[in-house]
Amino acid sequence: MLKDKVAMVTGAAQGIGYAISEEFAIQGANVVLTDYNPNVIDAAKDLDKKYDGKIIGLVLNVMKTDSIVDGLNKIIDTYGKLDYAVNNAGGGVLKPFAELTDDDFDKTINLDLRGTFLCMREEIKVFLKQGYGSIVNAGALGSIYNPGGMGAYNAAKNGIMGMTQAAAVDYAENNIRVNCVAPGLTKTPLNDGGFLEKILPTVPMKRYETAAEVAKVYVFVASEATFMTGQTILSDGGVSVGLK
Numbered sequence: 001m002l003k004d005k006v007a008m009v010t011g012a013a014q015g016i017g018y019a020i021s022e023e024f025a026i027q028g029a030n031v032v033l034t035d036y037n038p039n040v041i042d043a044a045k046d047l048d049k050k051y052d053g054k055i056i057g058l059v060l061n062v063m064k065t066d067s068i069v070d071g072l073n074k075i076i077d078t079y080g081k082l083d084y085a086v087n088n089a090g091g092g093v094l095k096p097f098a099e100l101t102d103d104d105f106d107k108t109i110n111l112d113l114r115g116t117f118l119c120m121r122e123e124i125k126v127f128l129k130q131g132y133g134s135i136v137n138a139g140a141l142g143s144i145y146n147p148g149g150m151g152a153y154n155a156a157k158n159g160i161m162g163m164t165q166a167a168a169v170d171y172a173e174n175n176i177r178v179n180c181v182a183p184g185l186t187k188t189p190l191n192d193g194g195f196l197e198k199i200l201p202t203v204p205m206k207r208y209e210t211a212a213e214v215a216k217v218y219v220f221v222a223s224e225a226t227f228m229t230g231q232t233i234l235s236d237g238g239v240s241v242g243l244k
């Protein structure tokens with residue numbers, strides 16, 4: 001279905017980013033898995049063996065403009081274009097508000113909010129040149145709903161929601177869509193620490209989301225939702241609409 005399309009995903013060495021990359025591959029796209037962890041190269045090789053598209057890995061740090069520009073140049077050199085960019089890399093320090101140190105706050109904002117901003121800015125430049133493109137950012141349940149202990153993470157993810165809206169309006173007439181997907185409780189290496197177990201009872205569907213489930217939402221929003229822009233789509237098992 002997405003044969004001849006080119007997708008890039010940040011933070012793709014593991015977790016949700018890897019699952020998004022695999023879903024693009026399942027749908028026939030060429031995929032560029034990027035991550036600051038060099039393991040991304042082998043992760044991409046594994047997918048390339050299984051699927052028809054040309055799938056490569058690139059080391060790319062979303063906190064460094066040079067690294068992002070370098071990565072985008074390599075993508076254009078290799079494929080001649082970029083159709084979809086998923087800014088998935090993220091994470092953050094989860095602590096009650098008054099316990100967050102300056103460093104905790106800066107780390108979270110720098111990775112999530114600033115990292116997403118830098119990627120979006122450089123991707124939009126590429127999309128303006130080629131005349132089209134679609135961006136999907138990673139929000140979180142914590143973009144709008146707080147189970148507690150999310151002072152810095154919530155600020156960053158809420159900010160990503162705002163930047164998504166702002167960029168969507170700026171470039172709607174340029175054939176560039178910008179949206180955000182907010183995953184629910186998804187078991188990945190990010191949240192090994194028992195945090196999810198505590199809040200699982202508040203999820204109306206009473207189970208975790210799988211990375212493969214939310215990956216389908218990302219790919220749909222990136223590729224098929226062609227009149228949707230500026231939106232944050234929650235895939236959260238019902239958390240945002242009620243407690244049960």
Ligand SMILES: NC(=O)c1ccc[n+]([C@@H]2O[C@H](COP(=O)([O-])OP(=O)(O)OC[C@H]3O[C@@H](n4cnc5c(N)ncnc54)[C@H](O)[C@@H]3O)[C@@H](O)[C@H]2O)c1
Nearest residue numbers: 011013015016036061062089090091138140186188189190
């Ligand atoms: N897992 C959940 O329950 C959940 C829920 C809501 C939102 N999210 C969001 O989904 C995204 C992915 O989460 P995950 O659970 O797969 O996390 P994860 O920690 O399993 O994976 C994150 C990936 O990002 C990479 N990364 C970190 N810093 C980077 C940088 N500076 N440059 C490039 N890559 C970098 C890591 O190496 C890792 O491969 C994050 O933005 C997270 O906030 C996750």
